[in-house]
Amino acid sequence: MEVIIRPTTKEAVNLTAKLIAEAINQKPFFKLGLATGATMEAVYADLVAMNQAKEVDFSLVHTFNLDEYIGLDPEDPNSYRYYMNKHLFSKINIDMRNTNLPNGLAEDEIAEGLRYESAIAAAGGIDLQLLGIGNDGHIGFNEPISSLAGRTRSKALTPATYAQNSVYFTPPESMPKRAFTMGVGTILGAERIVMLITGAKKAEIAAKAIEGPVTSMVTGSALQMHPRTVVVLDEAAAANLTQKDYYNWVFANEPEWKPYR
Ligand code: F6R
Numbered sequence: 001m002e003v004i005i006r007p008t009t010k011e012a013v014n015l016t017a018k019l020i021a022e023a024i025n026q027k028p029f030f031k032l033g034l035a036t037g038a039t040m041e042a043v044y045a046d047l048v049a050m051n052q053a054k055e056v057d058f059s060l061v062h063t064f065n066l067d068e069y070i071g072l073d074p075e076d077p078n079s080y081r082y083y084m085n086k087h088l089f090s091k092i093n094i095d096m097r098n099t100n101l102p103n104g105l106a107e108d109e110i111a112e113g114l115r116y117e118s119a120i121a122a123a124g125g126i127d128l129q130l131l132g133i134g135n136d137g138h139i140g141f142n143e144p145i146s147s148l149a150g151r152t153r154s155k156a157l158t159p160a161t162y163a164q165n166s167v168y169f170t171p172p173e174s175m176p177k178r179a180f181t182m183g184v185g186t187i188l189g190a191e192r193i194v195m196l197i198t199g200a201k202k203a204e205i206a207a208k209a210i211e212g213p214v215t216s217m218v219t220g221s222a223l224q225m226h227p228r229t230v231v232v233l234d235e236a237a238a239a240n241l242t243q244k245d246y247y248n249w250v251f252a253n254e255p256e257w258k259p260y261r
Contacts, residue, residue: 001223002230002260003210003247005238009042009198012234016130016196017046019230019260021056023128023192028060031120033129033182033190034088035066035140036080039198040132044087051092058094062123064116065101066131066140067181070154072104078169079104102152102180112180113153120152120186129190133197136160137205137218141181148214148222150183184222193229195220200236207240230260 006012020043024030034040050056065080074081081101089099100119106112120126131139136158142150143158156178166172187193197206209220210231216222223229238244251257 001210001226002250003238003241003243004230004232004251004257004260005235005241005244005247006232007235009234009236012196012198012232012237013042013046015257016194016232017043017050019194019232020047020128020130021050022261024056024058024061027127028057030061031123031125031127032061032063033066033126033187034063034084035130035132036083037132039196040130041087043130043196047088048091058092061094062098063089063094063100064120064123064126064182065099066129066187067179068102068104069176070104070109070178070180071176074104078175104176104180106180109154109180113151116152116180116182117186120182120189126190128192128194129187131187131193131195131220131223133195133202133205133209133220134161135164135201135205137209137220139184139187139195139220139223141179142184142187142219144217144219146184146216146219148188148216148219148225149185151186152180152182154178155181184219188222188226190226191228193223193226195223195229195231196233197231197237198234200239202237203239206231206233206237207242211242 068080072079102116166175169175208218214221
């Protein structure tokens with residue numbers, strides 16, 4: 001795992017977007033794993049700007065999102081399909097047919113998980129998976145005690161996730177209590193992983209995921225098992241890391257940030 005700490009949120013976001021754009025530019029038929037949530041909005045704004053400036057081309061890119069709420073129509077403003085169309089897909093030169101999310105309205109939940117796994121496999125796997133982390137340490141919606149070998153399936157959300165995300169729903173109680181999510185095993189199957197963590201509220205869980213024991217109680221800690229993961233944090237989110245000096249020293253000695261590519 002490589003850890004990069006940037007002084008501000010903006011710089012952490014810019015670097016994350018740059019890592020993604022550079023990877024796509026190296027391999028145009030790119031399979032990009034995507035996340036939603038508040039943290040990612042700024043990353044998508046950066047990617048949109050880079051696409052409009054012709055610095056990155058999405059015309060051959062295929063995307064696979066991590067998760068989708070069960071029971072929400074794609075047109076529902078709280079669905080992750082709606083979020084992705086709004087913040088990214090409608091603003092870049094991607095072919096909408098190449099964008100994939102689990103179908104929140106699928107009647108057979110087991111079949112939907114298998115269908116999504118098959119779609120990822122048929123595309124040849126994910127080249128780079130973008131991740132955020134939840135207040136309870138989840139990646140995707142892999143809540144505490146999720147199998148670290150799990151695949152795409154439906155998952156019951158925790159009260160912590162409900163508290164984190166129900167603020168976006170009107171009324172808050174209308175937030176679904178289950179979601180489809182790639183499993184930790186699916187995520188670990190990606191060739192590369194870039195995780196972005198910003199803000200003081202995430203400092204405690206960031207330290208657990210990066211420096212704590214690998215445990216299903218903090219599914220983000222499973223990234224320690226992945227051979228090519230970069231975690232980008234702003235200063236506020238990095239506050240509780242004990243090896244901060246080491247991470248900063250490594251980054252300062254790598255002005256071209258070669259190890260992170
Ligand atoms: C969203 C997802 C989640 C979020 C996490 C952080 O697709 O998979 O794991 O990345 O809940 O969300 P924010 O950025 O809203 O704090």
